Amino acid sequence: xxxxxxxxxxxxxxxxxxxxxxxxxxxxxxxxxxxxxxxxxxxxxxxxxxxxxxxxxxxxxxxxxxxxxxxxxxxxxxxxxxxxxxxxxxxxxxxxxxxxxxxxxxxxxxxxxxxxxxxxxxxxxxxxxxxxxxxxxxxxxxxxxxxxxxxxxxxxxxxxxxxxxxxxxxxxxxxxxxxxxxxxxxxxxxxxxxxxxxxxxxxxxxxxxxxxxxxxxxxxxxxxxxxxxxxxxxxxxxxxxxxxxxxxxxxxxxxxxxxxxxxxxxxxxxxxxxxxxxxxxxxxxxxxxxxxxxxxxxxxxxxxxxxxxxxxxxxxxxxxxxxxxxxxxxxxxxxxxxxxxxxxxxxxxxxxxxxxxxxxxxxxxxxxxxxxxxxxxxxxxxxxxxxxxxxxxxxxxxxxxxxxxxxxxxxxxxxxxxxxxxxxxxxxxxxxxxxxxxxxxxxxxxxxxxxxxxxxxxxxxxxxxxxxxxxxxxxxxxxxxxxxxxxxxxxxxxxxxxxxxxxxxxxxxxxxxxxxxxxxxxxxxxxxxxxxxxxxxxxxxxxxxxxxxxxxxxxxxxxxxxxxxxxxxxxxxxxxxxxxxxx
Numbered sequence: 001x002x003x004x005x006x007x008x009x010x011x012x013x014x015x016x017x018x019x020x021x022x023x024x025x026x027x028x029x030x031x032x033x034x035x036x037x038x039x040x041x042x043x044x045x046x047x048x049x050x051x052x053x054x055x056x057x058x059x060x061x062x063x064x065x066x067x068x069x070x071x072x073x074x075x076x077x078x079x080x081x082x083x084x085x086x087x088x089x090x091x092x093x094x095x096x097x098x099x100x101x102x103x104x105x106x107x108x109x110x111x112x113x114x115x116x117x118x119x120x121x122x123x124x125x126x127x128x129x130x131x132x133x134x135x136x137x138x139x140x141x142x143x144x145x146x147x148x149x150x151x152x153x154x155x156x157x158x159x160x161x162x163x164x165x166x167x168x169x170x171x172x173x174x175x176x177x178x179x180x181x182x183x184x185x186x187x188x189x190x191x192x193x194x195x196x197x198x199x200x201x202x203x204x205x206x207x208x209x210x211x212x213x214x215x216x217x218x219x220x221x222x223x224x225x226x227x228x229x230x231x232x233x234x235x236x237x238x239x240x241x242x243x244x245x246x247x248x249x250x251x252x253x254x255x256x257x258x259x260x261x262x263x264x265x266x267x268x269x270x271x272x273x274x275x276x277x278x279x280x281x282x283x284x285x286x287x288x289x290x291x292x293x294x295x296x297x298x299x300x301x302x303x304x305x306x307x308x309x310x311x312x313x314x315x316x317x318x319x320x321x322x323x324x325x326x327x328x329x330x331x332x333x334x335x336x337x338x339x340x341x342x343x344x345x346x347x348x349x350x351x352x353x354x355x356x357x358x359x360x361x362x363x364x365x366x367x368x369x370x371x372x373x374x375x376x377x378x379x380x381x382x383x384x385x386x387x388x389x390x391x392x393x394x395x396x397x398x399x400x401x402x403x404x405x406x407x408x409x410x411x412x413x414x415x416x417x418x419x420x421x422x423x424x425x426x427x428x429x430x431x432x433x434x435x436x437x438x439x440x441x442x443x444x445x446x447x448x449x450x451x452x453x454x455x456x457x458x459x460x461x462x463x464x465x466x467x468x469x470x471x472x473x474x475x476x477x478x479x480x481x482x483x484x485x486x487x488x489x490x491x492x493x494x495x496x497x498x499x500x501x502x503x504x505x506x507x508x509x510x511x512x513x514x515x516x517x518x519x520x521x522x523x524x525x526x527x528x529x530x531x532x533x534x535x536x537x538x539x540x541x542x543x544x545x546x547x548x549x550x551x552x553x554x555x556x557x558x559x560x561x562x563x564x565x566x567x568x569x570x571x572x573x574x575x576x577x578x579x580x581x582x583x
Contacts, residue, residue, distance in 0.1 A: 005052075005132075005134060005350070005351050006052060006351070007051055007052035007053050007322075007331060007332075007351055008050070008051030008052065008053060010053070010322075010329045012051065014050065014051065015050050015051055015053060015055055015329075018048060018050040018055040018056065018061065019048075019055045019056045019328055021056070021059070021061055023050075024061070024062040024063055024064055025048035025049055025050050025055055025056075025061050025062065025063040025064070026049050026050050026051065026063065026064055026065065026352060027048070027049040027050075027063055027064070027065045027066075027067065027332075027352055028046055028047070028048050028049070028060070028061055028062075028063035028065070028066045028067070029046065029047040029049075029067045029069055029074055029334070029336065030046050030060065030066055030067065030068050030069065030070075031044075031046070031068055031069050031070035031071070031072070032044075032045075032046075032047070032069040032070070032071075032072045032073060032074045032336065033045075033072070033073050033074070034047060034057060034073070034074045034075075034326050035073060035074070035075045035076075035303075035304050035307045035308075035326065035340075036304070036325075036326070036327075037075075037076060037304075037307060037308040037311050037312035037324060037325045037326075038308075038312065038325060038327070040268075040302070040304035040305050040308055041304065042073070042303075042304055045057045045058050046058065046059065046060050046061065047074055047326060047334065048061040048063065049332040049334075049349075049352040050352075051352075052331065052332055052351035052352045052353075053322075053329055053330065053331060053332055053352070054326060054327060054328055054329065054330050054331075054332050054334075055328060056328055057326055057327060057328065067336065067347070069336050071338070072336050072337065072338050072346075073336070073337050073338070073339075073340055074326055074334055074335065074336055075103075075307050075311070075326065075334070075335045075337070076105075076307070076311040076312070076323070076324050076325055076326055076330070076333060076334065076335070077103060077104070077105025077106060077311070077323075077333035077334060077335055077348065077349075077350065078102075078103045078104045078105065078106075078288070078289040078290060078293070078310045078311060078335070079104070079105070079106040079107065079108075079136075079272075079289070079310065079311055079314040079315060079323065079324060080104060080106075080107035080108065080273070080274055080275055080288065080289050080314075081108055081225075081227070081244075081246045081272045081273060081274040081313075081314040081317070082108055082110060082140075082175075082176070082204065082225075082227050082246055082248075082274040082275075082276055083107055083108070083109060083110070083250075083274060083275050083276055083277070083278065084109070084110055084111070084112060084113050084276065084277055085107075085109050085111070085126065086111070086113035086114055086126075086466075086514075086516045086517055087113070087250075087251070087276075087277035087278060087279065087466075088278055088279065088280050088283055088517075089279070089280050089466075089509075089511060089516070089517050089518055089525055089529070090280055090517065090518065090522050090525060091126075091129050091130075091369075091513065091517055091518075091519060092109070092126055092129045092130035092133070092137065093129050093130040093133050093366045093369075094521060094522040094525075095130070095283075095522075096130050096133040096134070096135045096137075096361075096363075097133075097361045097363075097522055098280070098283050098284055098361075098522045099135070099283065099288045100134065100135060100348055100350070100355055100356045100361055100363065101345070101348060101356040101359045101360055101361055102283075102287045102288045102289070102290045102291075102345070103288075103289065103290045103335045103337075103343075103345040103348055104135070104288045104289055104290070105134075105135055105136060105333040105335075105348065105350050106135060106136035106137070106138065106314075106315075106320075106323060106333065107135070107136075107137060107138070108138045108139070108140060108172060108173070108314070108318060109126070109137055109138070109139055109140070110139075110140040110142060110175035110176060110204075111123045111126045111127070111139065111140075111142055112140075112142040112144070112145070112175060112176070112469065113466075113468065113469070113471060113514075113516055114126055114513075114514050114516060114517075115142040115145045115155060115157060116142075116145050116146060116147075116153045116154060116155060116469050116470050116471055117153070117154040117155065117441065117471050117514040117515065117516065118154065118155060118373060118514050119145070119154070119155030119156075119157060119161070120155075120157065120161055120165070121373070122155075122373075122514060123139075123141075123142065123165065125372075125373070127139055127168070127170060129366075129369065130366070132364070132366050132367065133363070133364075133366055134350040134351070134353070134355045134363045134364065135350065136320075136323065136331070136333065137170065138170060138171075138172040138318060138320070139168070139170050139171050139172065140171070140172065140173045140174065140175025140176070140204060141162050141165045141166060141171055141173070141174050141175055141197070142157065142162075142175050143162075143174050143175050143176065143177045143178070143179075143193050143194075143197070143203075144176075144177065144178040144179050144469070144557075145157040146469065146470055147178050147179065147469040147470070147555075147556065147557050148178075148179060148556050148557055148574070150556045150564050150566060150569050150574070150575075150576065151469070151470040151472070151554065151556055151564035151565060151566060152439045152441065152442060152444055152446055152470060152472065152564075152565050152566065153441065153469070153470035153471075154441035154442070154470070154471070158189070158193075159189075159192050159193055159196050162174075162193065162196060163196060163200075166196075166200040166201065171200075171201065172201055172202075172318045172319070172320070173197065173201050173202045173203065173204050173318065174193065174194070174196065174197025174198075174200075174201060174202070174203045174204065175204055176204050176205060176206035176227070177190075177193070177194060177197075177203055177204065177205055177206060177223055178206040178469070178557045179557065180205070180206065180207040180210055180214075180218055180557075181574050183217070183218050183221050183223065184210075184214045184217045184218055191221070194221055194222060194223070197222075198222045202224050202317075202318070202319075203221075203222055203223050203224060204223070204224060204225045204227075205218065205223040205224065205225050205226045205227075205243065206226065206227065206228055206557070207223070207226050207228060207238075208228035208229075208230070208408070208409060208557075208558055208559060209228075209230070209234065209409070209559055211234060211237060215237065215238065215241065216241070219238075219241040219242060219243060223243065224242075224243060224244060224317070225243055225244040225245070225246060225317065226238050226243055226244075226245055226246070227245075227246035227248050227274050227276060228248075228408075228558075229245055229247075229255065229259055230255055230258060230259075230407065230409065231258060231259075232258065232259055232260075232261045232262035233262075235247075235259050235262040235271075236262050236267075239262070239267055239270040239271070243270075244270055244271070244272065244313070244317050245259070245262075245270060245271050245272075246271075246272055246273065246274040247259045247260070247263075247271055247272070247273055247274070247292075247296075247309070248273075248274050248275065248276050249273070249275060249291070249292045249295060250274075250275040250276045250277045250278050251275075251277055251278050251279040251282045251545060251548050252276075252277050252405075252406070252407075252408060252548040252549060252551075252552060253276060253277070253406065253407055253408050254406050254407075256292065256295055256296060256299065257295075257299060259271075260296060260299050260300070260301060263301065263305070263309075265305075268305050268308070268309065268313075269308075269313055270313075271309050271313065272309050272310070272313040272314040272317065273289055273292045273293070273296075273309055273310045273314075275288060275289065275292065277548065279529070279545055279547075279548060280522065280525050280526045280529055281526050281529050281530055281533070281545075282545070284522070284526050289310050290343050290344070290345070292310065293306045293307065293310050293343050294341070294342065294343050296309070297340070297341050297343070298341070303340035303341065303343075307340075311323070311324040311325070312324035312325050331351060332349060332350075332351055332352035333349065333350050333351065334347075334348075334349040334352075335347070335348055335349075336349075344359070346358055350363070369519075372512070372513055372519050373513070373514070374494065374512070375465075375494040375495040375511070375512045375513060375514055375515045376440070376441070376494070376515075377440045377465060377473060377490055377491040377493075377494060377495050377515060378439075378440050378441070378442070378443045378491070379438060379440070379473075379487060379488065379491050380438070380439075380443075380445040380446075380447060381445065383438075383484070383487070383488070384484055385480040385481060385484055387436075387438075387447050387484075388434065388436050388447065388449055388480045388483060388484070389423050389449070389480075390423055390424040390425075390434070390449045390450075390451075390579060391422075391423060391424070391579075391580075392417065392419045392422055392423055392424055393417050393424070393579065393580035393581065393582060393583070394580060394582055394583070395580070395581070395582035396416060396417055396419070397414050397415065397416055397417060397580075397581040397582055398414070398415060398416075398417045398424060398451060398579050398580065398581055399412060399413070399414060399450070399451075399561060399568060399577060399578075399579055399580075399581050400413040400414070400415045400432055400450075400451045400452065400453055400561075401413070401435065401450060401451070401452040401453070401553060401561045401562065401563065402452075402453050402454060402561075403452050403453065403454030403455065403549050403553065404454065404549075405454065405543045405544075405546070405548070405549045408552050408555065408558045409558060409559050409560065410553070410558070410559070410560055410561055410562065411560060411561070412560040412561035412570065413453060413561075414581040415430075415432060415451075415453070418430075418432070424451070424579070425479075425480075426451070426477065426478045426479065428457070428458060428459075428478050430453075431453050431454065431455070431456055432451050432452070432453050433451065433452055433453075433455055433457055433476050433477060433478055434449070434450075434451055434476070434477055434478075434479075434480070434483065435449070435450045435451060435452045435474070435475070435476045435553060435563055436448065436449050436450075436474070436475050436476075436483060436487075436563075437467060437472050437473070437474050437553075437554045437563050437564055437565045438472055438473040438474075438475070438487060438565060439472050439473075439565035440465065440471075440472050440473045440491075440515070441470075441472070444565070446565040446566055447565065448563050448564050448565050448566055448567045448568070449563075449579070450563040450568050450579060451579075452476060452553060452563075454549070455476055455541055455543065455546055455549075455550075456540060456541050456542045456543065457476070457477065457478050457539045457540055457541050458478070458539060458540030459478050459479075459482075459501055459502075459539055459540065460477060460478060460482050460499065460500055460501030460502070460506075460539040461475055461476065461477025461478065461479070461482035461483040461485070461486045461499075461500050461501070462475065462476050462477065462486065462497075462498070462499055462500075462536055462539075462541075462546060462547065462550060463475035463476075463483070463486035463487050463489070463490050463497065463498045463500070464490075464496075464497040464498070464547050464550055464551055465490055465495040465496060465497075465511065465515035465516070466497065466511070466515070466516055466547070466551045467550075467551055467553075467554040468551055468552055468554060468555040469554075469555060469556075469557070470554065470564070470565070471514070471515060471516060472554060472564075472565045473487055473490060473491075474550055474551065474553060474554055475487050476550055476553075477500075481503060482500045482501055482502070482503065483500075485500040485503055485504065485505060486498045486499070486500035486505070489505045489508055490508075490515075493508055493510045493512075494510065494512045494515070495510070495511045495512060495514070495515025495516070496508055496509045496510045496511040496512075496515065497509045497511070497532055497547050498532075499532060499535035499536050499538075499539065501538075501539055506535040506538070507531050507532045507534075507535035507536075508532075509525075509528045509529055509531075509532045510528075532547070533545060533546075533547075556569040556571060557571065558571060559571045559572055560572055561577075
């Protein structure tokens with residue numbers, strides 16, 4: 001932690017003197033009720049702070065400063081167990097400015113997205129961007145770059161690339177091991193990464209739908225967690241094998257309602273919360289982990305358990321014994337709020353200092369950053385309508401991705417093809433649109449072409465250089481012409497997201513940092529994103545944020561049917577399949 005965010009040692013005699021009541025505290029929060037995350041009890045107590053730590057919880061103490069909070073509640077600062085800061089489209093320092101007022105004082109960040117574009121240099125760029133900001137940013141070392149052999153990424157990281165990153169104390173885990181088939185089958189280079197993670201920290205998981213014998217093998221390999229559960233039965237099976245289940249409620253995947261029935265008083269310590277992917281407007285408007293807590297309580301979870309799942313359980317999983325509790329010796333990362341159900345902090349403290357008040361960031365400003373790496377978007381030579389041609393199938397049927405805007409899992413559909421001039425085209429009346437993934441990093445010329453149902457566009461096209469996990473250029477549309485216009489606009493912009501219609505560009509959100517993030521202030525990015533979404537809705541799209549599901553259609557490690565720059569992928573078989581359903 002940087003100077004100004006430091007804490008005294010727990011064995012500092014001055015801290016112990018304050019704890020005994022023999023010396024005044026730096027700060028006393030007086031008259032509030034404290035949520036005990038160890039026992040899930042709520043009780044009246046004063047909280048004394050010294051040197052950035054909680055010194056005592058209980059009887060009043062003398063203090064240099066007093067915050068009177070009668071009728072209020074004090075909780076630990078919230079922790080996100082797993083998220084990709086790149087999905088906020090904000091650099092980490094801007095993420096902190098937006099998330100802190102919502103009560104987030106810590107997060108475990110997996111820089112997997114930028115790693116797939118820029119490699120280790122991208123990881124270090126993000127790690128250092130917010131080093132002086134008042135938030136406990138913990139990092140996972142990205143385990144799967146690329147996520148699979150079925151796509152083309154901008155970088156490739158092996159064990160030798162990853163090992164030096166574990167020398168940084170901010171690193172807490174080998175991040176989500178997405179190649180679960182490789183673990184289960186015992187692929188040597190995959191197991192070498194797992195062994196590195198186990199030797200240096202812990203290994204987090206990513207195993208959507210994995211059950212039975214395969215799950216037994218995955219857990220036996222030392223994988224400690226999973227954030228991909230979509231049913232209560234799946235979550236319970238993983239908990240019984242000793243895994244920590246992260247209940248995910250983000251902008252794309254929203255699994256809270258389905259998974260909450262799995263949580264009981266006897267097993268709740270095996271659950272915590274994560275957002276995984278959170279878009280900037282949702283982060284500002286709905287909130288961050290505070291939004292998950294509100295939703296959980298509204299769905300019937302008692303507030304104290306919800307707070308424990310949003311704090312202590314994450315801290316203990318990552319070995320952060322100073323975090324996640326309002327208890328003697330713990331970091332004074334504290335929230336003061338008036339209603340546990342509404343859960344809107346009026347004060348946020350980090351290391352005993354107020355850093356957000358009434359929804360506004362009041363913490364320190366970061367130093368100016370240096371030059372950012374230029375983003376590159378390479379389209380194939382001669383890119384045009386012909387690049388998106390899809391030959392007519394022999395039997396008249398094609399494989400179509402069935403998209404659900406609230407889930408990462410897709411359906412593998414077989415539908416009649418609409419054929420014009422001997423080629424497959426979008427069937428707008430039946431909501432079957434053309435989808436393309438264009439390799440943008442290495443100039444291979446690869447263009448994967450397929451079809452998707454679920455976007456509801458009536459005209460025009462959407463394009464994005466955010467395309468998990470390799471982040472090639474994904475474009476969906478009702479016609480080839482607008483798809484080409486949108487893709488070319490992003491090449492000119494150096495990456496981002498775009499809406500096109502009638503041969504012209506309606507809106508562009510530039511993301512010049514690896515084609516994933518903006519270097520602009522959060523308020524500006526959010527305003528531009530809102531304009532982008534308004535343009536998308538003008539095409540007839542009913543989805544709140546269609547760019548989020550679009551970004552996951554190239555994610556070839558999530559079942560069932562996906563599209564990479566190299567073609568359609570049957571994720572269950574972990575292999576390519578033709579567009580023609582009868583081949």
